[in-house]
Amino acid sequence: MAPFKHVVFDVVGTLVSFEAYFSQINKTIGPKLLSHTITAQTFGYTWMTAAELEFTFLSISSRYRQYKDVLAAIFYRTLFMLGVSSPQSEFTDEERDACIAGYSLLEVRPGAVQCLQTLRDGGFTVWALTTGDPTRVLGYFNKGGIEFPRENFITCDTAGVAKPALASYKPALEKFADEDQKWFAAAHMWDVSAAVKAGFRGAYCTIYEQDACETIFTEKMEIMADNLETMAKRIVEASNP
Numbered sequence: 550m551a552p553f554k555h556v557v558f559d560v561v562g563t564l565v566s567f568e569a570y571f572s573q574i575n576k577t578i579g580p581k582l583l584s585h586t587i588t589a590q591t592f593g594y595t596w597m598t599a600a601e602l603e604f605t606f607l608s609i610s611s612r613y614r615q616y617k618d619v620l621a622a623i624f625y626r627t628l629f630m631l632g633v634s635s636p637q638s639e640f641t642d643e644e645r646d647a648c649i650a651g652y653s654l655l656e657v658r659p660g661a662v663q664c665l666q667t668l669r670d671g672g673f674t675v676w677a678l679t680t681g682d683p684t685r686v687l688g689y690f691n692k693g694g695i696e697f698p699r700e701n702f703i704t705c706d707t708a709g710v711a712k713p714a715l716a717s718y719k720p721a722l723e724k725f726a727d728e729d730q731k732w733f734a735a736a737h738m739w740d741v742s743a744a745v746k747a748g749f750r751g752a753y754c755t756i757y758e759q760d761a762c763e764t765i766f767t768e769k770m771e772i773m774a775d776n777l778e779t780m781a782k783r784i785v786e787a788s789n790p
Contacts, residue, residue, distance in 0.1 A: 552728040554788055556668055557676040557703075557749065560714075562673050562757050564661045564777070565689045567593070574652025578644050585632050586772035593648075596620070596627045604680070608711035615706060616680050621648055636655055653685055657693030658756065664777035665695060671785035673732075678703045678721050680711055713743030722748055734772075734780060742766040750787075755778045 558564055568630050572763055574582075575589035582592050598684050600620040626644040628636035665675050677697065689698045703721050710717045716732070725731050733744035736757035745751040745768040750774035753761060761773065771787055774780035 552730060554673045554730040555676060555703065555725050556673050556679050556732040556734055556784060558679050559737060559740050560686050561655065561681050563736040564657055565655045567731055569654040569656055570651040573654060574648045578640060579645045581639060585633050585676065592631060595631060599623055599627050604609040605711050609714060613709040613711065617649065617682065621645060655689055657689060657695060660777040661693065662695055664781040667778065667781040667785060676701045676703065676721060680705045685745045715743065716748045718744050718747035732784055737764060738766045742768040743767065748787060752780050752784050
């Protein structure tokens with residue numbers, strides 16, 4: 550029997566865009582932010598990046614917490630760090646929660662449906678490995694017209710270890726035989742490069758970050774592409790003898 554072919558995707562940021570999250574922040578607190586010369590995208594990116602940092606620090610020190618709880622906790626701190634001297638007097642918990650609700654409104658990227666179909670047509674089983682809540686993330690797929698089996702969805706919440714700790718990729722790798730083809734695809738270089746170090750073949754899409762920062766992420770990427778459809782086609786081509 551020929552080896553099976555698998556590709557594991559990061560979801561949020563890769564198959565799913567952050568645009569709705571930024572839009573929700575702008576709708577909720579945009580004018581307040583602009584009074585401090587802060588754009589909604591600047592705040593949104595800084596807030597979620599800071600949350601990812603604290604989320605990761607908690608994880609590697611054996612104090613794993615769900616990402617959504619970390620995001621809520623550092624709302625006011627992020628505003629303060631961006632120059633709002635007294636954020637609790639200008640912003641509210643209700644506004645914070647409304648901004649976080651923007652995460653539930655995220656939409657799949659253009660080309661995501663075609664990307665997954667190309668891989669499936671090429672003989673791949675498609676998986677997902679994410680730090681997100683399974684119900685919320687699967688909701689993105691349902692809304693975007695993507696059929697995705699729940700059994701092929703892996704969340705870091707299960708093992709209580711956050712990406713990119715190498716152990717976080719183990720639950721996915723353990724599902725495959727040694728001789729199988731095992732690819733990891735993401736639009737976050739920190740994620741896919743760690744997956745390569747853990748044992749995957751790497752495919753990176755520049756659609757989110759634009760710059761791969763290869764001077765610090767030195768693991769070999771077998772595939773690099775500017776959009777999801779091209780990445781999928783190149784994975785299929787590279788997987789064939």
